[in-house]
Amino acid sequence: MFAKLAQAYPLGATLCDQGCNFSIHSTDNQEIKLVLFDIENKKTIIDFDHTHLDIHYTFVPNIKAGQVYGFQIKDKHNERLILDPYAQALNQTPFYVEPFTAEESWKFTKSVVIDHQFDWQNTVFPQVPYEETILCETHVKGFTQLQEHIEEQYRGTYLGLCQPAAIEFYKEQGITSLQLLPVTSCMSEPHLLKMDKVNFWGYNSLCFMAPEPRYAMSDAVTEMKTMVRELHKEGIEVIMDIVFNHTAEGGEGGPKFHLKCLDKHYYLLDSNKNHHNYTGCGNTVDLTYQPSLTLVIDTLRHWVTHYQIDGFRFDLAATLGRNGHRFDSQSAFFKAIEQDPILQKVKLIAEPWDVGPDGYQLGNFPRGWNECNDKFRDTVKSHWLGDKNNIKEFATRLMGSRDFFSAGGWPDKLPVNFISYHDGFTLQDLVSYNHKHNEANGERNLDGHGDNRSFNHGVEGKTDNLSVLYKRERQKRNLMTTLLFSFGIPHLLAVDSLSHTQGGNNNAYCQDNEISWANWILSPDNISFKNWLAGMVKARKEVMSPFIRAFSGRERGHHRIRWNHSNGKLMNTDDWQNLEAFALYLGLYKNGKELLFLINSSTIPTRYRLPAGGKWRIICDTSESVLGNRQTQTTYMQSTQSITILSRE
The missing domain is CATH 3.20.20.80 (Glycosidases)
Incomplete structure (x- = not known):
């Protein structure tokens, strides 16, 4: 009776009301056996009675969810217990004492039979x-x-x-x-x-x-x-x-x-x-x-x-x-x-x-795949934190890295843009450290990436210098504004919202402690930045998302794009080599919504002449730590090393 219930597929442990089917692919160990463990860890060894295309399988009656199991194989002169590659749960957190011998394998974590019944309460996939x-x-x-x-x-x-x-x-x-x-x-x-x-x-x-x-x-x-x-x-x-x-x-x-x-x-x-x-x-x-x-x-x-x-x-x-x-x-x-x-x-x-x-x-x-865009990361960090003034590269990243990702494939082929990831500096450390400090990892600070494109603004790490702190906060806003108002899918690191620092550790993969744990005790500057970032994400959804939709696919050629000097004149070929203050104008169709980016990476305040046609709403000015609800019409004084985003209906 139970032989009929035995099946080569699916692989792993498959539960039914009469018991459980166990199936495993093994070419190199034909003498593999199933091992069942009871609550006292006593074992029962069962031979596989069926084979198909190097898949060994058997049906065991009366198995219930929670059954602990593994597979016994011959390893040289010893019998070793191995995990099911298809295990859907483990009975304990994996750990062993070196060396991992055949004898040690029997003390290791084991596979568990699972019943996947669950009350999803009629929830649905959000499909954002x-x-x-x-x-x-x-x-x-x-x-x-x-x-x-x-x-x-x-x-x-x-x-x-x-x-x-x-x-x-x-x-x-x-x-x-x-x-x-x-x-x-x-x-x-x-x-x-x-x-x-x-x-x-x-x-x-x-x-x-x-x-x-x-x-x-x-x-x-x-x-x-x-x-x-x-x-x-x-x-x-x-x-x-x-x-x-x-x-x-x-x-x-x-x-x-x-x-x-x-x-x-x-x-x-x-x-x-x-x-x-x-x-x-x-x-x-x-x-x-x-x-x-x-x-x-x-x-x-x-x-x-x-x-x-x-x-x-x-x-x-x-x-x-x-x-x-x-x-x-x-x-x-x-x-x-x-x-x-x-x-x-x-x-x-x-x-x-x-x-x-x-x-x-x-x-x-x-098509159908989005990709992590490290070109965006490196270019944007270099633009704001480095001494490399490559505005042509910066402009390309801002507009969606179309040298790698054609807008004809958007929105499903949008790049995933990011500034910081789990590996590398956090946002706070990007503006606070020139060098990695990975000593806690026990690898003599030799691990982790050396090309961080970061800038400490005059002091390595923590400081009470108000001038340094002000510059750091401004640069954090520059980096996040560029991320959120670029064409692409923005990737944020959760701890960046809290201005979390890892003390300059850019490879904290082994730090299960306060280095990696999000610090929820926030200073006034931290709270201000968290609130500012929340407002910017909201503005991104309201203002930028419609532009991404419009610039995607077949409609992408029906809109206006202009790169201007601060005086409003169009940039020419030579301007792309050394200009530090410039503007990006975007308009939907002939008379639709408009966006204006005023970008000043220089150390000189610059007055911009704005396109005529009515008042502009100031979404953000990164020289300011709060988002206001202001308007301007003809000109705008842009502070040093900052960016302003304006919109108009």
């Missing part, structure tokens, strides 16, 4: 349009760990992100889409375990389908679903940052958790069967191999189907598009997503590079 999307990158634990307005039991958890105080913050700041640092199960690297540290960011995947246990009070599956449901009730999307380019098994000599023991071809190997390291993490997942591709696509469908996830940001996504060793925008991975009726509906954001050959692929991902 691209041109209205405000991405906010945050860390589940780090964002709420020190938030006093959240009950202590919820701080640092999935449920903490959907408490009233947290939701109030998102709504106040105009956030439409939370982009969560990895919430899939993670294992800290061996060198961190030796230093008694953890991979705080989570970019070292263990099991792709299992939510990270350390962010749960008791039940990671139910609590993460609850978080998504409550955010959806408020119209807020949840975007998962997900890592498929490598796994926590590392390179040669790294630990063995599952894939290494099951089939060496899960990974990209050289002619000597050694791991290619195109990720900088020891191994590279090979998505030209069908079982690898199947695992990744099944994982994406899993998160959308069972957790109602709204989209994904793919870490080192150039790896996923590799056809062997070279990048191919027509690779099987892209085609598999494009034809999938579930995955067609979600947002797809690529980090368009890795460290292998053909590793930098900005602008080369297929």
